[in-house]
Each structure stands twice: as structure tokens, then as C-alpha cells.
Amino acid sequence: MEDLVLNPQDYKIINQHILEYQSMPGALLPLLHAIQDDIGYVPELAYSLIAKALSLSVAEVHGVVTFYHHFRTHQPGRHILQVCRAESCQALGSDALEIHIKNKLGIEFHETTPDGAFTLEPIYCLGNCACSPSVMINEEVYGRVDNKKIDQLISDLKNAS
Amino acid sequence: MTIKIFVPIDSTALSLGANEVAVAISKEAQAKKLDIQIIRNSSRGLFWLETLVELETPQGRIGFGPINPSDVKSLFDADFINGGEHPLALGLVSEIDWLKKQERLTFARMGITEPTNIDQYMAHDGFQGLKNALNLKPEAIVETVTASGLRGRGGAAFPTGIKWKTVLDTQATQKYIVCNADEGDSGTYSDRMIMEGDPFVLIEGMIIAGLAVGATQGYIYLRSEYPHALKTLNEAIHQATKIDYLGEDILKSGKSFHLEVRRAAGAYICGEETSLLESLEGKRGLVRFKPPLPAIEGLFGKPTVVNNVVSLATVPIILAKGAKYYQDFGMGKSRGTLPIQLAGNLKRTGLVEKAFGITLRELLYDFGGGSLSGKPIKAVQVGGPLGAYLPESQFDTPLDYEKFSEIFAVLGHGGIVAFDETVNMAKMARYAFNFCAIESCGKCTPCRIGSTRGIEVIDHIMQGHDVNKHIALVRDLADTMLNGSLCALGGMTPFPVLSALNHFSKDFGVDAIDSKA
Numbered sequence: 001m002e003d004l005v006l007n008p009q010d011y012k013i014i015n016q017h018i019l020e021y022q023s024m025p026g027a028l029l030p031l032l033h034a035i036q037d038d039i040g041y042v043p044e045l046a047y048s049l050i051a052k053a054l055s056l057s058v059a060e061v062h063g064v065v066t067f068y069h070h071f072r073t074h075q076p077g078r079h080i081l082q083v084c085r086a087e088s089c090q091a092l093g094s095d096a097l098e099i100h101i102k103n104k105l106g107i108e109f110h111e112t113t114p115d116g117a118f119t120l121e122p123i124y125c126l127g128n129c130a131c132s133p134s135v136m137i138n139e140e141v142y143g144r145v146d147n148k149k150i151d152q153l154i155s156d157l158k159n160a161s
Numbered sequence: 162m163t164i165k166i167f168v169p170i171d172s173t174a175l176s177l178g179a180n181e182v183a184v185a186i187s188k189e190a191q192a193k194k195l196d197i198q199i200i201r202n203s204s205r206g207l208f209w210l211e212t213l214v215e216l217e218t219p220q221g222r223i224g225f226g227p228i229n230p231s232d233v234k235s236l237f238d239a240d241f242i243n244g245g246e247h248p249l250a251l252g253l254v255s256e257i258d259w260l261k262k263q264e265r266l267t268f269a270r271m272g273i274t275e276p277t278n279i280d281q282y283m284a285h286d287g288f289q290g291l292k293n294a295l296n297l298k299p300e301a302i303v304e305t306v307t308a309s310g311l312r313g314r315g316g317a318a319f320p321t322g323i324k325w326k327t328v329l330d331t332q333a334t335q336k337y338i339v340c341n342a343d344e345g346d347s348g349t350y351s352d353r354m355i356m357e358g359d360p361f362v363l364i365e366g367m368i369i370a371g372l373a374v375g376a377t378q379g380y381i382y383l384r385s386e387y388p389h390a391l392k393t394l395n396e397a398i399h400q401a402t403k404i405d406y407l408g409e410d411i412l413k414s415g416k417s418f419h420l421e422v423r424r425a426a427g428a429y430i431c432g433e434e435t436s437l438l439e440s441l442e443g444k445r446g447l448v449r450f451k452p453p454l455p456a457i458e459g460l461f462g463k464p465t466v467v468n469n470v471v472s473l474a475t476v477p478i479i480l481a482k483g484a485k486y487y488q489d490f491g492m493g494k495s496r497g498t499l500p501i502q503l504a505g506n507l508k509r510t511g512l513v514e515k516a517f518g519i520t521l522r523e524l525l526y527d528f529g530g531g532s533l534s535g536k537p538i539k540a541v542q543v544g545g546p547l548g549a550y551l552p553e554s555q556f557d558t559p560l561d562y563e564k565f566s567e568i569f570a571v572l573g574h575g576g577i578v579a580f581d582e583t584v585n586m587a588k589m590a591r592y593a594f595n596f597c598a599i600e601s602c603g604k605c606t607p608c609r610i611g612s613t614r615g616i617e618v619i620d621h622i623m624q625g626h627d628v629n630k631h632i633a634l635v636r637d638l639a640d641t642m643l644n645g646s647l648c649a650l651g652g653m654t655p656f657p658v659l660s661a662l663n664h665f666s667k668d669f670g671v672d673a674i675d676s677k678a
Contacts, residue, residue, distance in 0.1 A: 009556035025461065026423070033385075033424050054443070067445040068426030068600075070385045086347030087542055088578045090592070091505035092533070124429060124546075124596065126386055127350040128173050129578065130208035130511050132340030139388045143176035 006045045013038050014046045018053045028064055029052055030076040032071055041072040076119035079157050082107060082136040083103075085122045089128035091148075099135050100147045104154065110118075164197045164242055167215035167222065169636060170276065171204030171357050171390045173350070178230050179212040185233035186214070193237060202357025205272030206512030207259060213272075215243065215254055224251035247609050259528060264490060265514045266498050267475045268351075270359050279400045282361040288406065290480030294369045296416050299620050301330055302373035306476060308484035310496025315341055315432070315469030316544060316573035317649075318495075318562045321476075324466060326504035327456035328374040331464040336376035338367050338418075339441065339460060339467045342383040343425045343432040346545025348576030350501040352470035356383070356390035359474070360397035364420060366473035368411065369480055370466055371418040379420040380460070382437050394422050428459070429546075429600035433648045434467040436602060447602045448648045471500055492518035495561045505542075505578035506532045515560075515578070522556040525579060536581040540589075540665065542575025546596050549660035550586065571656065586665035591619040593657040597650060607642045608651025614638060615658065628670050635662065 006014070021031040031050065035042050047061040048107060054061075065071045083098050103124055105120060106114050112119045128134040131143030145153075168174075168183040183199050190197040207213060210226035214236070226249060227234060239245040251257060254272075263269065274281040282288070294302050307322025328336060338361065344352040355363055367379045383391055398420050401407040409417045423441060425431050431440045433447035438460050459465025475497065479487045487497045495517035501524060503510045508530035515524075525531070525538060532538050539551045549570035551558070558564055565572050580589075594615030601608045615638055621631045639655035646652040662669060 026239040026441050029426060029440065030423065033426070055535040063445050064443070070425075070427035070429050087546060087580075087589070087592075088348045088504040090589075091578055091580045091584065123386065123427075124346040124600075125345060125349075127344060127353040128176050129348045129502065129576070131173055131176060131211070132505065134176065135388070141172050143173060149462075153213055 003043075003045065006043060010039050010043060010046075014043075014049055018049060024054045028056070028061070028070075032065060037072060038156050040075050044073055077116050079117060079138055080121065080136075081154075082121045082123040082127050084124070084128075084132070084134045084136075086125040086129070088125075089133035093130040094133035097135075097145060097147065097150065097152075100151055101135075118154070156161065162196070164195065165200055165217035166197055167202045167217070169204040169213060169272070170201035170389075171354060172387075173208050174204050174211040174213070175389070176394075177211050177227070181230040181434060182212045182214065182228055182233060185230045186236075189233055189237040195242065197242075199463045200275060200470060200557065203271050203274065203276050203334070204354065205260060206268065206354060207256065207257065207272075207509075208511040209509045210251070212250075213254075218244075221253045221255055224254040224257065225249045226251060239553060241282070241630045247577070259509060259511075259513075261317070261526075263514050264477050264498050264516050266360075266487065266490070267362070267471060268354070268476070268500055268512060268514045271354065271628065272358070274359065276358050276360060277396045277400060279344075279361060279397075279404065286481060287361055287442060287477075288365055290477030291365050291368055291406070292412075292482045292661065293660040295412060295416070299329055299373050299375060302369060302480070305484045306373070306479060308625075309487040310484075310491070310494070311472065311475055311479060311487065312495070312562065313469055314471035314475070314499070314574065315583075316346070316571065318572070320470060321472050324456055325370065325373050327454065328376070328464045328466050331457050333464050335378070335461075335463045336374055337460045337463055337465040338370045338374070338376045338379040339437065339465055340367055340379065340473055341383040341432060341434060341437055341467055341472055342381050342387075342470050343429075343437060344384055344387075344470070345429040346547075346574050346576055348369050348504040348542065348578035349502050349545060349574045350504075351502055351575060352385055353390055355470050355474045355501075356381075357393050360390075360394050361401065362474045362477055363470055364397060364401050364407065366476040367420060367439075368407065368418045369476050370468065370473060372416055374464070374466055376464075377417050377419060377515045379418060380441055381420070381422045382431070382441055383422050384423055384425045389420060391424065398422070406582070422513075426601075429563070429596075430602045430650055431647075433650065435465065436648070438465065445602070447604045448650075450647070470572075477536065487562045490516035492516075492559065493561050493563055495563070499560060499572070499575045501575045503529050503577055503579075505532055506538070506581045508533050517561050518559045519557050520557050520578070521551065524560075525556065529579065532579060532581045534581045534583075536583065538579050539582045539584055540580045540586060540661075542578045542580070542589075542657065543576070544571040545576050547649060547656055548573050549656045550578075550589065550664065551660070555663075569656070569660065586661040586668040587619060587623050587670075588668075590624065590658045590661040590669075591616055593654055593661075594619060597654040601650060605638070605645070605647040605651060607645040608647070608654070610639055611642045611651060615642075615654070619658075622669050625670055632662065632669065632671065
């Protein structure tokens with residue numbers, strides 16, 4: 001069941017960021033980034049706080065959060081694995097790599113493994129097109145990824161967490 | 162004497178293990194009690210050789226690559242520091258043909274300096290353009306940029322000087338310089354290289370733009386997929402502010418310019434300038450109607466210069482060496498150089514900065530070395546996901562905005578993605594529609610609905626249902642999107658779709674296509 005109120009720690013973090021950003025011109029995106037950086041996502045329960053501070057409607061905040069692919073409204077897994085689906089990676093077999101990763105983790109894009117270890121997401125270009133195919137794991141890019149390399153990366157992360 | 166060893170810090174090098182290489186070098190040197198200093202330089206852009214390790218010698222920097230962490234021990238075992246032979250030795254890096262044949266103007270410092278070392282930036286001609294600009298009237302700066310022939314390198318190729326003049330001539334209490342660093346086009350990475358590798362050149366270009374049009378505030382709208390660029394830019398801004406190249410009273414000129422990096426949030430459409438401005442204002446990235454032009458009513462309703470990273474990063478050399486110097490490179494109305502990015506299925510991928518006029522064939526085979534897979538190159542997409550697919554028969558087209566336009570193609574941001582014969586072009590056409598559907602802002606109907614209808618129609622073709630009828634439908638749909646969309650996303654999705662259809666009809670299950678795009 002969804003929470004009905006923010007937990008006290010998140011509430012405190014969100015309010016701190018609101019104070020930090022509310023007087024900045026065009027504050028909404030920097031504020032949403034700050035919240036997501038700290039707590040992993042933008043809780044829907046925060047919309048009314050944000051809306052009030054920036055003189056927006058809750059609908060406007062919702063509209064912005066959901067417009068951008070980067071923002072999440074739910075807690076992701078401990079590791080975020082993003083697989084590039086753009087042309088350069090396709091030219092070097094990213095379609096097959098994508099299927100391999102989905103089978104390996106047993107999930108589709110935008111899903112999290114049942115143990116909460118991995119969230120899988122598509123991404124359209126990491127700017128690493130000279131060394132395709134590429135994936136990004138927790139903000140680090142890996143190039144020339146093949147099945148063997150991704151298996152190694154996944155098992156390293158599993159062992160570390 | 163301390164031995165200097167260079168290991169790039171560019172994120173493509175990192176993606177191949179450059180950090181691990183640096184750690185391994187440090188460990189080996191310690192074990193052998195060698196006095197070395199590891200310098201984290203930018204990348205030369207010879208990405209097929211990354212990790213490219215360089216060693217400083219009296220003759221110049223000698224390269225070794227591609228080096229994997231596991232190769233490091235063998236380098237030391239071969240005593241590479243004292244000229245010992247190693248199979249991965251490349252000789253003097255500046256003499257590597259691939260690099261030597263280039264004309265690096267915007268990318269002059271790439272691979273040579275440490276990205277956030279401002280003293281090195283200055284030692285390598287940095288801030289010369291700014292110093293010249295500070296002695297010029299705004300009109301004269303704009304005139305120099307106009308005379309250089311520089312056109313928007315983001316893809317639209319609009320003359321930069323003319324855009325600046327509009328902003329200069331518009332009276333306002335506040336004006337803005339916005340750098341479009343939302344490099345979303347697949348197959349491109351030149352913006353990323355500049356921001357990670359030579360951030361001061363972008364900062365210098367933005368300050369000059371500010372002086373030229375009377376803007377005191379700049380924003381770099383940076384895509385969220387580039388976390389390393391974010392750190393590097395913020396550090397560079399901090400360095401430049403500390404010594405009064407940014408902030409109030411720049412170099413005691415009485416002029417001020419403030420700069421801030423803003424993170425985008427993964428929406429491709431925000432690379433479109435009006436959508437970008439909406440996003441900077443904290444809104445959904447919906448495309449605006451034009452007019453008014455951003456140059457007249459842009460960010461927060463004020464006159465705004467919106468330029469791509471490479472455009473702005475090219476301004477310093479123009480101001481340093483003069484309009485004529487830059488203008489002398491190139492062909493036709495495409496003046497200067499283009500940082501071309503080789504990607505996809507090629508042997509030697511990386512950044513090639515050359516004067517306009519080089520042909521696709523030279524880039525694919527002389528620089529690119531042909532396909533990585535060894536199979537024939539079947540199609541090449543130039544200019545990002547909205548660029549046309551070119552068949553082998555068009556590989557002799559010179560890189561020139563007008564020549565590309567004549568064949569219903571675009572140069573865009575200079576990205577070139579090669580595909581070998583295993584590619585199915587109907588699938589790529591479907592992907593183009595799909596990408597448009599995912600990234601459409603939803604404001605105009607041709608793009609919002611057309612993209613999804615396009616996927617459905619291509620699916621019918623791929624399944625062999627009434628192929629000719631559905632091909633006619635795709636053409637009709639493409640015509641509506643091309644002429645009826647509000648911006649380039651819907652308006653240019655027909656480029657990859659129709660070029661795939663026209664040049665690779667067999668992949669769509671028909672022998673030849675008679676009607677033209």
C-alpha cells in the first residue's frame with residue numbers, strides 16, 4: 001500500500017531543498033534533481049509542498065515530474081542499469097544485449113528485480129557512441145559491452161551489495 | 162626527474178577502464194620505485210585507441226594504446242619509460258596519421274591539457290579571444306563572428322552572428338546567453354568532449370557572447386546523462402570565477418558575466434531551443450510557437466542567445482585569430498571546420514575535426530577504416546536520429562550544409578553512424594517513428610499522433626500486409642509530419658524514414674521504389 005504521509009526524514013530533506021532553491025529563477029528542475037539525488041525519487045506526496053513553495057498548482061508539478069524521463073516517482077532498486085537503445089549501439093548489437101540483460105535479470109524496462117537490486121531502464125544515447133554498445137550503471141558509463149562483460153558487472157554489483 | 166604519464170579522464174576512456182589503468186600504472190611504478198606523475202588529460206578523441214596512455218619525452222609525447230588494465234604490467238616489464246619496445250607503442254602521438262591529417266581549431270587543446278587546469282588553458286592560447294573581445298565594441302565582436310561565417314553547430318546551421326545581432330539590437334533590461342548542452346543526438350559526443358575536456362573554451366565563448374550582446378547571465382543547459390561534464394564544468398566555473406574571468410568586473414573591464422550549469426532531465430525534445438527555454442524556466446519542455454524568436458523574447462521573456470556548445474566553443478579562436486583565419490577553411494557557404502564524430506560499426510571511431518568539404522567516403526574508410534565487423538557498410542546515418550540514411554552511392558557527397566540538403570539529408574551536429582549489411586532498414590525506419598513517439602512533447606498533432614501511426618503502418622509493411630498501399634500511407638504521413646509539425650522532431654522524423662524507404666526498398670519487401678520523397 002502507498003504511504004499516506006511522507007516519512008519524517010524525507011519530509012525534512014525536501015523542506016531543506018525547498019528553502020535552498022525556492023528563490024532561484026526557474027527553480028523547479030533544480031529542486032526536483034536535488035530531491036531525487038538525495039532520496040532516489042520524487043515522492044508524489046511532496047508535490048503539494050513543492051507547489052505551495054513555488055506558487056504552482058499540484059497539477060503543474062505533476063506535469064513536470066512526469067514529462068521528464070529522468071524523474072522517478074517510486075524508489076528504484078539499489079543499482080540503476082540503463083541500456084542504450086540508440087542507433088550507434090544498435091549498429092553493434094545492442095538489441096541482443098538488451099534481450100540478454102532482460103533475461104538475466106528477469107525483468108523488463110522500467111521494472112525492478114524482486115530483491116530490489118536492479119532497476120532496468122532504456123536510455124537514448126550516452127554520448128559514448130565511439131565505443132558502442134554502452135550501458136550506464138549508477139552514473140558510470142561502460143563501453144563495448146558484450147554479454148560476458150555485463151554478466152561480470154552484474155555479478156560484481158550483486159556481490160558488493 | 163619525475164616522469165610524466167598521461168591517462169585520459171574523458172568518459173569514453175573511463176568507460177573502457179582508464180581509471181583502472183591509472184591505478185595499475187601507479188601500483189607498478191611504486192613497486193618498481195619509479196618517480197612518476199600521472200596526469201589526467203582530456204582525450205585526443207582517438208577513441209579506438211583508448212585507453213591511450215602517453216609518456217612525456219624530450220621529443221614529444223609517445224603513445225601506447227589501446228591499453229587495458231591487464232596490459233600495464235607488460236608496459237613496465239618492457240621498460241617503456243626508457244624507450245623499451247612494446248607491441249602497443251604508437252610513436253609520437255602528434256605524428257599519428259589519423260590525428261595529423263585533422264584541422265583542429267575548436268579542438269586544438271583536446272588531449273593535450275588537463276581539463277580544469279586554468280594555467281594550462283592560458284599557456285595554450287586560452288583567453289586570447291576574450292582579451293581581444295574586451296577591447297572591441299559589441300558591434301565589432303558581432304561583426305567578427307558574422308564575417309567568420311560560423312553557423313550553428315547544433316544542427317540548424319543558422320548564422321551565429323546574425324542571431325547575436327538580433328539580440329544586440331533588442332533593447333532590454335536583462336539579456337541571457339544560453340548554451341544548449343542537451344546533446345541528445347545519437348552518434349554525437351563533441352559537446353561532451355569539450356565540456357569534459359576543455360571546459361574553459363566554452364566558458365570563454367559564453368563570456369564573449371555576453372560581451373557581444375550585452376548579456377550578464379549565462380546558463381549551460383546540460384543533459385543529465387553527462388555527470389562527468391557537470392562536475393568538470395562546475396569546477397571550471399569555480400576556477401574562472403576565482404581569478405575574475407567570471408563574475409563582476411571581468412579583468413577590471415567594468416563588464417560582468419555570471420554563469421550557471423542547469424541539469425536537464427532526459428527529454429530529447431529539450432534540445433529544441435524553445436523547449437529548452439521552457440525547461441530552464443521550470444516547466445514541461447513544450448515547444449513554443451515562433452515568432453517571437455528567442456533572440457527577441459527568450460528566457461523569462463528576455464532577449465536570449467541560444468547556441469550549441471561547439472558554436473560557442475569556436476568563438477574564442479575566431480576572436481583570437483580573426484574572422485578571415487576561420488573563414489579560410491571550408492567550402493561554399495559552410496565555412497570553418499566541423500568536429501565530426503565517427504560512431505557505430507567502424508574500426509577507427511572518434512573525433513575528426515576537418516574543414517567542410519571532406520567526403521563521407523574519406524571519413525568512413527580513410528579515417529574510419531571501414532566497418533568493425535569487416536562486412537560491407539550498407540548505410541550511414543548522418544546528423545543524429547533525425548538525419549537521413551545514406552547508401553553507398555551517396556558516400557562521395559562532401560560535408561557541406563547545402564550539398565547535404567540537395568540530397569534530402571542533413572549534417573546536423575556532425576554525428577556519423579555506420580551500419581554493416583546486417584542492418585534491416587525497415588526496422589530502422591520503425592525505430593525512427595518509435596523514437597519520435599517516445600520523445601514527442603505532444604504539443605502538435607502531426608508529431609504526437611503521426612509517430613505512433615507511423616509505427617503501426619511500418620509494422621504492416623514488415624509483416625507483408627498490403628505493402629504498396631501501406632508504403633503510400635507512410636509517404637502521405639511523412640508529408641504531413643514534414644510540413645505540419647511545429648518543430649524539427651516531427652518535421653524531420655521523415656528524413657530517416659523516407660531515406661530508408663527510398664534507398665533500401667528491398668528491406669521493406671519491394672524491389673524498387675518509384676515515387677520520390
